[in-house]
Amino acid sequence: MRVLLVGAGGVGAAVVAIAARRAFFEAIVVADHDPARAARAVAGRDARFVATTLDAGSAEAVAAACREHRITHVLNAVDPRFVMPIFEGAYAAGADYLDMAMSLSKPHPIRPYQETGVKLGDEQFAVAQRWADAGRLALGGIGVEPGLSDVFARYAADELFADIDEIGVRDGANLTVDGYDFAPSFSIWTTIEECLNPPVIWEDGRGWFTTEPFSEPEVFHFPAGIGPVECVNVEHEEVLLIPRWVPAKRVTFKYGLGDEFIEVLKTLHKLGLSATSPVQVGGVSVSPRDVVAACLPDPATLGDRMRGRTCAGTWVRGTGVDGRPREVYLYHVVDNEWSMREYGHQAVVWQTAINPVVALELLAGGVWSGVGVLGPEALPPKPFLDLLTDYGSPWGMEER
Numbered sequence: 262m263r264v265l266l267v268g269a270g271g272v273g274a275a276v277v278a279i280a281a282r283r284a285f286f287e288a289i290v291v292a293d294h295d296p297a298r299a300a301r302a303v304a305g306r307d308a309r310f311v312a313t314t315l316d317a318g319s320a321e322a323v324a325a326a327c328r329e330h331r332i333t334h335v336l337n338a339v340d341p342r343f344v345m346p347i348f349e350g351a352y353a354a355g356a357d358y359l360d361m362a363m364s365l366s367k368p369h370p371i372r373p374y375q376e377t378g379v380k381l382g383d384e385q386f387a388v389a390q391r392w393a394d395a396g397r398l399a400l401g402g403i404g405v406e407p408g409l410s411d412v413f414a415r416y417a418a419d420e421l422f423a424d425i426d427e428i429g430v431r432d433g434a435n436l437t438v439d440g441y442d443f444a445p446s447f448s449i450w451t452t453i454e455e456c457l458n459p460p461v462i463w464e465d466g467r468g469w470f471t472t473e474p475f476s477e478p479e480v481f482h483f484p485a486g487i488g489p490v491e492c493v494n495v496e497h498e499e500v501l502l503i504p505r506w507v508p509a510k511r512v513t514f515k516y517g518l519g520d521e522f523i524e525v526l527k528t529l530h531k532l533g534l535s536a537t538s539p540v541q542v543g544g545v546s547v548s549p550r551d552v553v554a555a556c557l558p559d560p561a562t563l564g565d566r567m568r569g570r571t572c573a574g575t576w577v578r579g580t581g582v583d584g585r586p587r588e589v590y591l592y593h594v595v596d597n598e599w600s601m602r603e604y605g606h607q608a609v610v611w612q613t614a615i616n617p618v619v620a621l622e623l624l625a626g627g628v629w630s631g632v633g634v635l636g637p638e639a640l641p642p643k644p645f646l647d648l649l650t651d652y653g654s655p656w657g658m659e660e661r
Contacts, residue, residue, distance in 0.1 A: 262285065262286040262287060262333050262334055262621065262624070262625040263286070263287050263288045263289075263290070263330060263331055263332050263333045263334070264286055264288065264289045264290070264332065264333070264334045264335070264336055264621065265290050265292060265323075265326055265327055265330060265332040265334070265335045265336070265351075265356070266289055266290065266291045266292065266336045266338060267292050267293075267315060267317050267323070267335065267336065267337050267338060267339055267343075267347050268292075268293060268317065268337070268338035268339035269291050269292070269293035269295070269298045269299045269301070269302040269312075269338075270293075270298070270338070270339070270448075270559075270561055271447075271448075271559070271560050271561030271606070271607070271610035272338045272361065272404075272610045272613050272614045273291065273293070273302060273338035273339075273614075274301070274302040274561060274606065274610075275604065275606040275610045275611045275613070275614035275615075276289075276336065276338060276614045276617065276618055277289065277291060277302050277303060277306060277310060278604045278605060278606055278611075278614075279604065279611075279614055279615050279618045279652070280618050280621075281306050281307065281310070283618065283622060285621070285622045285625040285626065286309065286621065286625060287309065288309050288310075288311065288330070289309060289310050289311075290311045290312075290313055290326070290330045290332065291303050291310060291311065291312050291313070292312075292313045292314070292315035292317075292326060293312075293314065293315065294314065294315065294316060294317065295314075296312070296313075296314045299312035299313060299314065300312045311330070313326060313330075317339050317343040317346065317347055318343055318346050319346055319350070320345075320346040320347075320349040320350040320353060321350065321353075322350070323335070323346060323347050323349075323350025323351065323353075323354070324350040324351075324353040324354040325354075326350075327350065327351065327354030327355075327356045328354050332354065332356045333356055333357065334356060334357045334358070334359065334621060334624070335347060335350070335351035335356050335357070335358045335359070336359045336360075336617055336621070337358070337359065337360035337361070338361065338614075338617075340362075340448060340450050340451055341360075341362040341363065341364065341365050341451060341454065342365060342450075342537075344360055344362065344363060344364045344365070344384075344385070345364055345384055345385075347360070348360070348364070348385060348399065351399075352388075352391075352392065352395075352397065352399075355397075356397075357397055357398045357399070357400075357624070358397075358398070358399040358400070359399075359400045359401075359403050359617055359620060359621070360400075360401055360402065360403070361402065361403060361404030361407075361408060361613060361616075361617060362402065362404070362407075362451065362498065363381050363382035363385055363401045363402055363407075363498050363501075364381065364382055364383065364384035364385050365379075365381070365454070366378065366379055366380055366381045366383070366458055366496065367379040368458060368459050368471075369459075369471070373459050373471065374459050374471055374472060374473050375470065375471060376470060376471060377459075377461060377469050377470065377471055380461065380469065380501050381461075381496065381497075381498050381501045382401055382402070382498060382501050382502070382634075385399060385401055385634050386634050388634070389633045389634035390633070392632065392633050392634055393632045393633035395632075396632050397632060398624075398630070398631050398632055398633070398635065399633070399634045399635070400620060400624075400631075400635055400636075400637070400640075401498070401502070401634060401635070401636055402498040402499070402502055402636055402637060403616055403617050403620045403637050404613040404614075404616055404617065405573045405593065405612045405613045405615075405616055406430060406432055406497065406499065406514075406573050407497065407498035407499045407502060407636070407637070408613075408616040408617070408620075408637055409573060409593055409616050409637075409645075409649070409656075410430045410499050410573060410574065410575045411499055411502055411503060411575075411636055411637040411638040412637050412638065412642045412645050412646065413574065413575035413577075413591040413592075413642070413656075414428050414430075414499070414503045414507050414509075414575050414577070414638055415506065415507055415637070415638040415639075415640075415641075415642040416591065416642035416643065416646060417575065417577040417589065417591060418507045418508065418509075419642060419643075420582075420643075421577070421581060421582065421587065421589060422577065422579045422580060422581055422582065422587065423579075423580050423581065423582050423584065424579050424580040425507070425508065425509040425510065425577060425578075425579035425580075426509070426510050426511065426578050426579040426580075427509060427510060427511040427512070427513070427576075427577070427578050427579070428503055428507065428509045428511070428512045428513075428575060428576075428577050429511075429512070429513045429514070429515060429575070429576045429577075430497065430499045430500075430513070430514045430515070430573075430574070430575050430576075431481045431483075431492055431515055431517075431574055431575070431576050431590070432492070432515075432516050432517060432571075432572070432573050432574075433481060433483040433487055433490035433492060433516075433517030433571075433572055434446075434483075434487060434490075434517065434569060434570060434571035434572060434609075435486070435487045435488070435490075435569040435570060436567055436568065436569040436570070436571055436597065436608070436609070437567070437568050437569055438563050438566050438567050438568075439566040439567075439568070440566055441558065441563075441566070443521075443522075443525055443557070444557065444558050444560075444563060445522075445557065445560060446560050446563065446567065446571070446607065446608075446609040446610075447560055447609050447610070447613075448554075448560065449550075449553060449554050449557050450550055450551070450554050452526075453526065453529065453535045453550055453553070454496075455495055455496050455497060456474065456475075456495055456496075456516070456518065456523075456526050457474055457526060457530050457535055458474070458496040459471035459472065459473070459474065459496065460472050460473075460474060460476065460494035460495050460496045460497075460500075460514070461496055461497075461500045461501060462494070462500060462511070462512070462513055463500050463501075463503075463504045463509075463511065463512040463513075464510065464511050465509070465510045465511070469500070469501070469504075472494055473494075474493075474494070474495075475493040475494065475495075475518075475523055476493065476494045477493065477494050477513075477515070478491050478492070478493050479491070479492055479493075479515065480492075481515070481517065481576070483517070483572045483574075483592075484572065484590070484592055484594065484657065484659055485570055485572060485594040485596075486570065487569075487570055487572055487594075490517035490519075491517065491518075491519070491520075492515035492516060492517045492518075493515055493516065493518060493523070494513065494514070494515055495514055495515065495516040495518075496514075497514035497516075498636075499512070499514050500512050500513065500514050502636035502637075502638060503636075503638055505636060505638075505639075506636065506638045506639045507638050509579075529553060533549055534549045534550065534552070534553050535549070535550055535553075536548070536549045536550060537549075537550050537551075560607070560609070560610065561606075561607070561610060563607055564597065564600075564601045564605070564606060564607030564608075565601065567597045567601075567607050567608065568597060568598075569596075569597060569608075570594050570595065570596045570597065570608065571594070571595055571597075571608045571609050571612060572592055572593070572594045573592065573593050573612060574590050574591055574592030574593065575590070575591050575592075576588070576589070576590045576661070577589055577590075577591070578661075587660075588660070588661040589658055589659065589660055589661060590658070590659045590661055591656065591657070591658045592656065592657050592658070592659070593612065593649075593654070593656045593657070594657070595608040595609075595611060595612040595654070596608065600612075603653075615649070615652060615654060616649075618652075619645060619648050619649050619652060620637070620645070622648060623640075623644055623645060623648060628641075628644045629641070629644070629645075
């Protein structure tokens with residue numbers, strides 16, 4: 262296996278740190294628009310790691326890099342606005358493809374908070390047959406959320422439940438960052454995108470529909486000392502992926518943002534600072550959202566100042582295999598002190614990065630296989646969860 266890793270930011274650099282301890286691949290070529298950042302990601306690593314410069318917005322450049330380095334698998338670790346050129350470049354070069362966030366959505370032009378427009382992943386699923394006909398795999402949404410959360414959903418359906426009433430992905434943390442009043446632990450570009458777009462819900466008999474941002478607040482109790490966190494509806498790929506392969510009457514995604522974070526996002530939106538279309542400032546054309554990102558600290562650099570734990574998981578209720586009502590929360594917790602000590606990367610990016618590495622190892626060994634455009638829940642969950650534990654990062658389950 263020869264991997265082109267596109268993006269050497271927080272998640273990409275953590276992918277390198279995790280993969281460096283494994284032996285399943287021949288080479289990982291780390292590509293970034295900033296050659297210095299790519300070089301930093303591979304510094305001190307063995308000869309399997311190579312740095313290169315790449316424009317992720319050019320399918321032709323991605324394809325050329327694949328051909329030059331004889332790439333078999335492309336792993337996309339950049340913002341979702343670059344999904345389609347990387348996805349198309351991988352196909353053009355004959356490589357398989359993985360990402361951690363799928364192609365972007367576009368709200369319904371008339372009824373954005375009632376009906377879906379272009380959904381997350383629609384552009385990729387539109388060409389699924391072409392990938393299948395070519396005998397090639399595009400594995401979408403294989404980070405932590407989406408990714409591990411989808412694996413949990415499939416595991417619950419296969420092993421724990423005879424009938425599922427609701428699958429609800431729930432994400433929460435008690436992370437703090439010393440010295441900052443506001444410092445997101447993940448890409449602010451992606452955070453704005455998923456939090457301000459109309460959230461999607463899926464219901465059996467109704468299909469996909471939308472609601473208002475930050476709707477249906479609920480207090481969810483997270484394990485490992487995190488405790489109760491208010492969670493709200495957010496647009497996320499799981500709701501678009503899980504119903505394709507896992508039978509359930511309802512699928513939701515809720516994120517524990519907190520009142521302050523929500524108010525900041527609402528203010529950015531009111532001021533037009535969440536927009537991606539460039540505006541003219543003097544003689545310069547610039548995207549407001551890019552300005553916001555440039556004004557905030559790089560999440561990858563915050564690890565030494567972060568305290569606490571982050572939890573990603575999937576809550577499932579329905580009828581257990583014994584015919585009795587059952588409710589469980591399958592989860593994965595990462596302590597920032599541990600991830601910094603063991604890998605030198607903060608908890609949120611590390612937790613995202615480990616899952617595509619596990620998936621690549623399963624694909625390299627033939628344990629996972631498939632063609633077309635698939636989500637993680639389309640593949641057997643138990644080998645993934647077993648290998649995740651083998652990586653030294655076990656998952657857990659609570660009966661509720």
